[in-house]
Amino acid sequence: MSSLTGKVALIQGGSRGIGAAIVKRLVADGASVAFTYVSSAAKAEALQNELIAGGGKALAIQADSADAQAVQRAVAATAEAFGGLDILVNNAGVLALGSVEDLSLAEFDKTLAINVRSVFVASQAALQHMGNGGRIINISSTNADRMPFAGGATYAMSKSALIGLVKGMARDLGPRGITVNNVQPGPVDTDMNPADGEMAPGMLGLMALDRYGTAEEIADFVAYLAGPQAGYITGASLTIDGGFGA
Structure with a gap:
């Protein structure tokens, strides 16, 4: 029997990259998994169909994480489709880079809406x-603790906000045995930040390990936190960053 057999999970932002790797891993561990996407309908449908064809239970749900009502509907749809909800992974996020002198208020507000508010909204609904x-489980960033280059103030702020949110939520939900944690990846090889991209040389120079992480390594970490072995871990912000913050 797999470690998550009988469990139901929802991943916010699960059609590609780290999110898709998490979806695949939790399905492989036996969970029924719903995941949201915004615009990549073809990728989402392909992932859903691939998992179902392999004997898993998966459901793609269109929902913009910047829209609180859409997030709430996605949670309700997951519970209706699979009979409840045991695991919530908040992976949706945006990266708006720019100096505080130039970043628009609209970009600032969107960063907060997706990177912070959607975590609260989805958690409350779940x-x-x-x-x-x-x-x-929230997918945060090592930039919550270290921002070594210019232009990332708003992004770093949004990720560090999750540290306080998780600590408080852990206190609120401890009596119910519900654990709440952040996973803080460093540079990970995805289409948004490829290991051979423009930013790679600078990122590698900041790391102890001379390589990017993989989406599957992040998914493995999430699967551990979602499983029964991690029941005593809560209120934590756990870094998996190849020594970026060392």
């Missing part, structure tokens, strides 16, 4: 369906 022993 708790209506989540029983004791549930899991809430």
Whole structure:
């Protein structure tokens, strides 16, 4: 029996990159998994169909994480389709780079809406369906603790905000045995930040390991936190960054 057999998970932002790797890993571990996407409908449908064809249970849901009502509907749709909700992974995020002198208020507000507010909205909605022993896992960033280059103030702020949110939520939900944690990746090889991209040489120069991480390595970490072995970990911001913050 797989470690997540009988569990239901929702991944915000799961059609590509780290999110897709998490979807695949949790399905492989036996969970029924719903995931949201914004505009990449073809990728989302292909991932859903691939997992179903392999004997898994998967559901793609169109929902913009900047839209609170859309997030709430996605949570409700997950619970209706699979009979409840045990694991919430908040992976949706945006990266707006720019000096505080130039970054627009619209970009600032969008960063907060997706990187912070959607975590609160999804978590609040999920708790209506989540029983004791549930899991809430946020995909944050090592930039919550270290921002070594210019232009990332707003992004770093949004990720560091999750540290305080998780600590407080862990206190609120501890009596229900629900754990709440952040996973803080460093540079990961995805289409948004490829290991051979423009930023790679600078990133590698900041790391202890001379390579980018893989989406599968992040998914492995998430799967551990979602499983029964991690029941005593809560309120933590756990870094997986190849020594970026060392």
